[in-house]
Amino acid sequence: xxxxxxxxxxxxxxAALAYVVLPLVRQQSPLLPVxxxxxxxxxxxxxxxxxxxxxxxxxxxxxxMSEEDFLRFNQRLxxxxxxxxxxxxxxxxxxxxxDEQVEAAIARARxxxxxxxxxxxxxxxxxxxxxxxxxxxxPARFCTQCGTQLDASHKFCSNCGTPVAGSAAxxx
Amino acid sequence: MIFNIGYLILITAMVLASFGIxxxxxxxxxxxxxxxxSSFNAVLAVAGLxxxxxxxxxxxxxxxxxxxxxxxxxxxxxxxxFYKFTAMWGGQSGSLLFWSLILSVYSTxxxxxxxxxxxxxxxxxxxxxLATSLFFLxxxxxxxxxxxxxxxxxxDGQGLNPLLQNYWMVIxxxxxxxxxxxxxxxxxxxxxxxxxxxxxxxxLQTMRRWTLIPWVFLSAGIIMGSQWAYMELGWGGYWAWDxxxxxxxxxxxxxxxxxxxxIIQEQRGILKVWNMVLxxxxxxxxxxxxxxxxxxxxxxxxxxxxxDVGPFFLGFLLLIFLxxxxxxxxxxxxxxxxxxxxSYASREAAFLGNNWLFIGITFATLWGTFFPMFSExxxxxxxxxAAPFFNKVNGPLFLALLLLMGAGPLLGWxxxxxxAVRRQFTWPLLTGLVMxxxxxxxxxxxxxxxxxxxxxxITATIVQEYVRGVIARRIHNEESIPVAMGxxxxxxxxxxxxxIVHLGIVFISIAVIGNEFFQQTTHxxxxxxxxxxxxxxELVYTGLESNRAANRSEIGARLLVFAADSxxxxxxxxxxxxxxxKTPDMPTSEVGLRMTLAEDVYVVLNGxxxxxxxxxxxxxxxxxxxxxxxxxxxxxxxxxxxxxxxPSQRAQTVTQSAYAPAGATVx
Numbered sequence: 001x002x003x004x005x006x007x008x009x010x011x012x013x014x015a016a017l018a019y020v021v022l023p024l025v026r027q028q029s030p031l032l033p034v035x036x037x038x039x040x041x042x043x044x045x046x047x048x049x050x051x052x053x054x055x056x057x058x059x060x061x062x063x064x065m066s067e068e069d070f071l072r073f074n075q076r077l078x079x080x081x082x083x084x085x086x087x088x089x090x091x092x093x094x095x096x097x098x099d100e101q102v103e104a105a106i107a108r109a110r111x112x113x114x115x116x117x118x119x120x121x122x123x124x125x126x127x128x129x130x131x132x133x134x135x136x137x138x139p140a141r142f143c144t145q146c147g148t149q150l151d152a153s154h155k156f157c158s159n160c161g162t163p164v165a166g167s168a169a170x171x172x
Numbered sequence: 173m174i175f176n177i178g179y180l181i182l183i184t185a186m187v188l189a190s191f192g193i194x195x196x197x198x199x200x201x202x203x204x205x206x207x208x209x210s211s212f213n214a215v216l217a218v219a220g221l222x223x224x225x226x227x228x229x230x231x232x233x234x235x236x237x238x239x240x241x242x243x244x245x246x247x248x249x250x251x252x253x254f255y256k257f258t259a260m261w262g263g264q265s266g267s268l269l270f271w272s273l274i275l276s277v278y279s280t281x282x283x284x285x286x287x288x289x290x291x292x293x294x295x296x297x298x299x300x301x302l303a304t305s306l307f308f309l310x311x312x313x314x315x316x317x318x319x320x321x322x323x324x325x326x327x328d329g330q331g332l333n334p335l336l337q338n339y340w341m342v343i344x345x346x347x348x349x350x351x352x353x354x355x356x357x358x359x360x361x362x363x364x365x366x367x368x369x370x371x372x373x374x375x376l377q378t379m380r381r382w383t384l385i386p387w388v389f390l391s392a393g394i395i396m397g398s399q400w401a402y403m404e405l406g407w408g409g410y411w412a413w414d415x416x417x418x419x420x421x422x423x424x425x426x427x428x429x430x431x432x433x434x435i436i437q438e439q440r441g442i443l444k445v446w447n448m449v450l451x452x453x454x455x456x457x458x459x460x461x462x463x464x465x466x467x468x469x470x471x472x473x474x475x476x477x478x479x480d481v482g483p484f485f486l487g488f489l490l491l492i493f494l495x496x497x498x499x500x501x502x503x504x505x506x507x508x509x510x511x512x513x514x515s516y517a518s519r520e521a522a523f524l525g526n527n528w529l530f531i532g533i534t535f536a537t538l539w540g541t542f543f544p545m546f547s548e549x550x551x552x553x554x555x556x557x558a559a560p561f562f563n564k565v566n567g568p569l570f571l572a573l574l575l576l577m578g579a580g581p582l583l584g585w586x587x588x589x590x591x592a593v594r595r596q597f598t599w600p601l602l603t604g605l606v607m608x609x610x611x612x613x614x615x616x617x618x619x620x621x622x623x624x625x626x627x628x629x630i631t632a633t634i635v636q637e638y639v640r641g642v643i644a645r646r647i648h649n650e651e652s653i654p655v656a657m658g659x660x661x662x663x664x665x666x667x668x669x670x671x672i673v674h675l676g677i678v679f680i681s682i683a684v685i686g687n688e689f690f691q692q693t694t695h696x697x698x699x700x701x702x703x704x705x706x707x708x709x710e711l712v713y714t715g716l717e718s719n720r721a722a723n724r725s726e727i728g729a730r731l732l733v734f735a736a737d738s739x740x741x742x743x744x745x746x747x748x749x750x751x752x753x754k755t756p757d758m759p760t761s762e763v764g765l766r767m768t769l770a771e772d773v774y775v776v777l778n779g780x781x782x783x784x785x786x787x788x789x790x791x792x793x794x795x796x797x798x799x800x801x802x803x804x805x806x807x808x809x810x811x812x813x814x815x816x817x818x819p820s821q822r823a824q825t826v827t828q829s830a831y832a833p834a835g836a837t838v839x
Contacts, residue, residue, distance in 0.1 A: 002176075005174070008177050009180035009181060012184070013180065013181065016188060019217050020188050021210065023206050024206050024210050041372050051438070063640065064582065064592050065587075065589070069584070073586055
C-alpha cells in the first residue's frame, strides 16, 4: 500500500518538476517579447496626457472649472502632449501615423467608389453639413483624430494636437 | 494512503515554489528567457499541485475519512453533504489549504492574462506570487498539516461548529478569501515595479482593475459577515468591532484608499509614495488579519483553535515590513511627484484628505484591536477595548469621510474657482440643509442629524452629476436621455460606476445611523396569549413550535405582529433555538425577523418554561437596517459598471511589441 502511494506521489511530483525544469534544458530558447522601453514609456505618458485632456474637457463641460482655468490648463496639457507625440515620432514614425495611413486608404477607396458611381451617373450622397462647402469653397480638411476642422496652414490640429500629414487628411 | 500523497504533493509544491522564486528573480535580472519561462511554469505547476491536494482533502471530507485528524475535527457522518464540502474551510489547516487554492487560481489567471504584456515586470510578479504561496505551503507542511492522520479509523467525527452550519458559512468566508487573497496580485505588481524600477506606464491601469476585483469581494464578504451576525448571533446589531471583524475591515480601509489614490497617480503623477505604502500596507494587513484569526492571539467569537502557526506568521510579517522599508527607501528617487498640488480646492487635495482619513481610521482601529494584547504583555492585565472606543474615535472620522465623498467629485482637477464652487455646491448643500430640518423632528443628537444631512448631500451630488453629465452629452450629440445615460456610463464607467458605489455606501450609512441612534429594545417574558408593545408594534406570543432536522432539534416561539395603533395584523415571526445532537451545550439561535424598508422587527428567543407556557424574548425595532443589504448589492452593481471593458482603444500598445528570435535579449 505504502509503496503504491509513494509511486503515485512520485509520479505526480516528477511530472510537475519536469514541467518546471524543461525550459532550462531545452535546446531552443523560448521567445521573449521585446519591448522598446523608451517607446512604451512615451506612449503611456502620451495616453495619460490625452486622458487628462479628456478629463479636463469633461470637467469644463460639467461646469466644475472656470473658463480661464480651463484655457490655461488645456494649453499646458496640449503642449505636453504635442511634445510627447513629437518624441514618439522620432523613435517610431510609423506608430504616430498609423491612423493617417488607415484614413488615407479609406479615402482612396471612397474616391474610387465615387469615381465609379459618377461614371454610372448616380448622385453620390453628400452629408448635408458639407453641401454648401463643396459647392463654393475649397475642400475643407478635418482632423483624423477628433474631427475638428483644420486650418489650411496648420501642421497640428488645434483641438487635439494630432499631427497633420498632407495626403492623409480626410477631404470633404 | 491517498492522504500521504496529499502531503507529499504539498512538499513538492513547496520545493517548486522556491525554485520558481529563484528562477524568476534571476530571469528578471538577466532578462533570460529560459529562466523566466521556468518561473512561469512553476506558478502553474504549484497551482496544479495545490489543486490536486485540495481535491484529495475534499474527497476525504465527503467520504468520511475520519482517520485524518482535520476531517475528524470538522465533520461527522450525519452532517449534510453541503456542509461536509464547506468544512474544508471550517478549521485551521483546511482553511490554509483553501487560501492556497484561491491563491493558485488568482495566480494562474493573472500570469496567463499577462503572458504577452509587461514582459519586464512579470518575472518578479511570478516570484512574489510564489513567495506568498511558499509561505502558506511552509505553514501547512511544518505547523498545520491538513493531512495528518491517526493509526486507526474513528467511528464518527466531532461535527462542525454549529455556528458554522448555515448558508452564510458557504458564502462569507469564500467572499472574504477571494478578497484577501486577491490582494496578492496588485501587491506582486507593485513589488515587481519597484524591484525592476519600471514605475511608469500602463501597469497602473492594470493595478486598478486587479484591485477592484478583490475589493468588491472583500466588501461583499464584510457585508455578508455583518448580515450573518445580524441574523444569527442575535444581539440586535451587525458589527461589534470584534478583532476578527477588524481584521477583515483593516485591509478594506487601506485598499479603498489605494483605489482612490491610484486615480490621482494616473491623472496627475503624484502620490506615488502614498500608493506604494498603501498597497504594501493592504497586503501586510491581509497577512496580519490571517494571522490574528488563525493564531488565537486575540480572543474572539471566531477563534476556533489556538495553534503553532504564530511564529511563522510573525516571521513573514517582519520580512514584509523590513523588505518594504528597504525597497521603498532605495527606490525613493523614482517615486518623485511629477507635479505639485495646485490648490487646496481641488480634487487632488480632496483625495489626499481622503487618504489621511482612511489611514487615521486604520490606525485607530489597529490600536484598539491590539491594545489589549499589548497591555497584557506589558502589564499582565488584559484591558478590554470594546465598541464604544471604536465608535467614539471612528465615528467622526467616517463622518468627515462621508462629507469628502460628496464634495470630492464636485471639485475640479488642479483648481476650482469660486464661481464653479457656487455652481456645483448650491443644490446639494440646500438638500443637506433641508435634511437637517427634517432630522430635527427625530433627534436632538448632532451626530445623526449631520450624518443624515451628509447622506442627503451626497445623494444630491450623485444625482446632479448624472443629470449634468446627460445634459453635457446631449449638447454635443443627438441622443435621447436613456441613450445618453448609457453612453455616459459606457464611456466614463469608472467615474459613473464609482458614483453608484458611493450611493451604496450612502445606503449603508443610513442603515448604520438608523440602527445606532434610533434603535428601540426591550427584554420581556410573555405567557401564552400575552403581548408587548414596542415602537409602534404589538407582538403577541402564541406558543412553541418544534421541528426535527438531520443533526439538530429546532424549537421556535411564534409571535404575531400587529400594528399597535390600528390593531391590523402585519405578519408573524418565529425566533428559534437550534440544539445540536453532538453539542447540546452550544445551541444557536435563529432570529425572528420582519423586514421592511423603514424598519426591522427583530426578536430573539432566550428561553422558555416547560412546554412553552411562557417564554423570554429580546425584542428590537431597528430602523432602516435593510438599507445595509441593499447598499451591498448597489456597491456590487457599481463596481461591475466601473470595470466593464471600455470601447477598445487603438491597438498601439501592441504594435511596438515584437517577438525576438531565439537567444536575443531585450535592447
